[in-house]
Amino acid sequence: MLGKQPDLLNKNFAIGYFIPSVIFLVGAYSVYIHLVDKVVISFDVLRKIQESSALVGTTLVALLSWTGGILLLAINRDIIRILEGYGVINPFRLLTKVIHIQKWSFRRLKRRKSELDKKRDNARAKGRDLCPVDRVKRREVTTRLAWRFPSSEEFVLPTSFGNALRSFEVYPNDMYGVDSIPAWPRLYAVIPKDYREALDDAKALLDFWVNLWLASMIILLEYLLIAATNGLFNSSSLIFAGCLILASYAFYNRATASAIGWGSLVRSSFDLFLDDLRLKLGYLKPANPTRQREMWTSFSRAVFYTDPESLPPRSK
Numbered sequence: 001m002l003g004k005q006p007d008l009l010n011k012n013f014a015i016g017y018f019i020p021s022v023i024f025l026v027g028a029y030s031v032y033i034h035l036v037d038k039v040v041i042s043f044d045v046l047r048k049i050q051e052s053s054a055l056v057g058t059t060l061v062a063l064l065s066w067t068g069g070i071l072l073l074a075i076n077r078d079i080i081r082i083l084e085g086y087g088v089i090n091p092f093r094l095l096t097k098v099i100h101i102q103k104w105s106f107r108r109l110k111r112r113k114s115e116l117d118k119k120r121d122n123a124r125a126k127g128r129d130l131c132p133v134d135r136v137k138r139r140e141v142t143t144r145l146a147w148r149f150p151s152s153e154e155f156v157l158p159t160s161f162g163n164a165l166r167s168f169e170v171y172p173n174d175m176y177g178v179d180s181i182p183a184w185p186r187l188y189a190v191i192p193k194d195y196r197e198a199l200d201d202a203k204a205l206l207d208f209w210v211n212l213w214l215a216s217m218i219i220l221l222e223y224l225l226i227a228a229t230n231g232l233f234n235s236s237s238l239i240f241a242g243c244l245i246l247a248s249y250a251f252y253n254r255a256t257a258s259a260i261g262w263g264s265l266v267r268s269s270f271d272l273f274l275d276d277l278r279l280k281l282g283y284l285k286p287a288n289p290t291r292q293r294e295m296w297t298s299f300s301r302a303v304f305y306t307d308p309e310s311l312p313p314r315s316k
Helices: 011-036 044-051 054-074 076-084 091-095 101-125 132-148 160-169 171-176 180-190 193-229 235-281 289-305
Strands: none
Touching: 011 054, 011 193, 054 076, 054 193, 076 160, 076 193, 101 132, 101 160, 132 160, 132 235, 160 171, 160 180, 160 235, 171 180, 171 235, 171 289, 180 235, 180 289, 193 235, 235 289
């Protein structure tokens, strides 16, 4: 589920793509500086930048960063899908062949919620409320299931980031019977401008942390490759590599948190503007919630499979 692609000169492009590109260039060059005295590598371009004027060097870095930002924008969907765990050779997916931590966590939370639900039901049967401690625990478990996992185990992905996204992708279907994948670009078109800007800002923040994660991983691989091929592993290099690993982990966690924040706005979009989409499409107002689900399920089937016979009836 993606929104409007940012313009190449607006703030969302700068936040989501240009700044991570600058940070990547600075980080990659810092690794080179850290090892350049120990490794015989020809970096004629970098040397020329150092020897040139500050204006020329700054301009070249800006152009490289802008080009890198465009590249990140072009492959944004692919990067996100890698972090979600899609792809046959995806390392996140391969790890699930050993143990699927996310499914294990999902089942554990489901069991815990079931236990607390039974305690609540037993307390109600006796005319009492669930004790405050268990009430807080149940609220925490229920909230985590709702915001960090999809509603069914069959939709659980290999990563926590992927499940944070999947949780709000299945939300419209759980609530209204509408498939978010075909419905989202149509709904986005009827969302008011100010709300779309809020959505785009949240997506830009998500892209910022995702691209920083990618930058940190590439810099880590660069460092390890140079150090390994030239026998430069020592305590300081291991500490430096460890810091990069911690940074990538922190960026991943921030990307997951940003996915939840963006997802909150996407969920609200369906709650607030789904009926506006119905009016725009010209469909009859459903008589009750059951009819509403049937209408949106038929609509989803029609647009997903290009099946005009499944389209709901339109008002005359």
